[in-house]
Amino acid sequence: MTKQYKAAALISGGLDSMLAARAMQEQGIYVEGLNFFTGFCVEGHTHAIRKKDQAKPKRNNALWVAEQLGIKLHFVDVVEEYKEVLFNPKHGYGANLNPCLDCKIFMVEKALEWIKENDFDFIITGEVIGQRPKSQRKETMPVIARESGAEGLLLRPLCGKNLPATVPEQEGWIEREGLFDFSGRTRKPQMALAKQYGFEEYAQPAGGCCFLTDAPYSVKLADLWKSRGEKEYELDDIMLLKVGRHLRPKPEFKVIISREEGEGKFLQGYKNQYVSLKTTSHAGPLALLDGKISPEDLELAARIVARYSQGRSADQVELEVREKDGTTQTLSVAPMAPHEIQPEWQL
Amino acid sequence: MSNPEDTTVVDARRLLCPMPVIRVQNAVKKLSPGARVEAICTDPGALSDIPAWARINGHKIIQTISRNDEHIITLEVGEK
DSSP states (O other), X not given: OOOOOEEEEEOOSBHHHHHHHHHXXXXXXXXXXXXXXXXXXXXXXXHTTSGGGTTSOOOOHHHHHHHHHTOOEEEEEOHHHHHHHHHSOTTOOXXXXXXXXXXXXXXXXXXXXXXXXXXXXXXXXXXXXXXXXXXXXXXXHHHHHXXXXXXXXXXXXXXXXXXXXXXXXXXXXXXXXXXXXXXXXXOHHHHHHHHHHTOOOOBOOSSOSBGGGOHHHHHHHHHHHHHHTSSOOOHHHHHHTTSXXXXXXXXXXXXXXXXXXXXXXXXXXXXXXXXXXXXXXXXXXXXXXXXXXXXXXXXXXXXXXXXXXXXXXXXXXXXXXXXXXXXXXXEEEOOOOGGGSOGGGBO | OOOGGGOEEEEETTOOTTHHHHHHHHHHHTSOTTOEEEEEEXXXXXXXXXXXXXXXXXXXXXXXXXXXXXXXXXXXXXOO
């Protein structure tokens, strides 16, 4: 009986990994998917916190891809381990705080651990030479294979013909002829292959799948590290960076202000971890205070929050200040005038 | 069919997807076929993601209830 060879596919939810997995299925390989959760992943429903985005489809693209392919998908929580990748990337950052090459090496390394634990034979990714400026270049392909430890067990079906033969090809598990020679940033070959495989719908690339490639997000993360005096974060910290308006009027603290109802509801879930402010005399946002707050700072924060409420033109706005333990006090403040909000406060 | 007392409750409130799915996945790993998991979620994305994850991994959604911005999804563990 012929052995059924098994591959673990890194499934991001985009078209390339979907095609790479299908290409292997076409060669009779049994495929299961892996999706690594770093905490910085961009998901459709992360945006769906906001009311304006609620009409958008709420689906996880990696799960959707797995369902189209008819494969199992395993989420791997790497939030803690990923910190070391982000804090000290051996190959440096990209345009923002994105350590793309180190990230890819890390994920392939984790996939290698997974295939060993689960008795799989090799790893596949949807990488294409020249597709991404930092991590998907001709020179970086062998670096990823070598530094992850995967070596010849890492196969890139979409550009495999442009690379040295891997173990699955050398051992005859798959046919090299069934691989592709895609290269560069053009998406046309992928779209043609998608059509050939009968995939009519797939996620369109929209600025990557990671918040670390996003400039405003990276600014907020860098500010977080600076304010704490070290590169450190918890999952809640990096989730909150995705939500609300962030203003740092003093180095000691920042104010996170909801921009609409959906964000207000989301921030409400953090009321036992942060001091929170809510306008009571007028409709207005919920705000969280992150950092060390003196009584004077509290008034400053309250004036900023009042500025973003319906009472922005009133003489006085009342706010309820809620401590983490649930005790409350009422403050009455004059809303800050627009010119008093310093541009450098806005993160 | 398992007793209600055998149901493992996963509190995934405040967590954004895919964290609720990961919590359910981790709970299911420790359970035998037929056992039940009840996930309490606030991210509406869980309403599509947990059933999708269950479908592709061979588990069965028993019930979904949404009330007061919370979604309670109960699944039965399938053969692994």
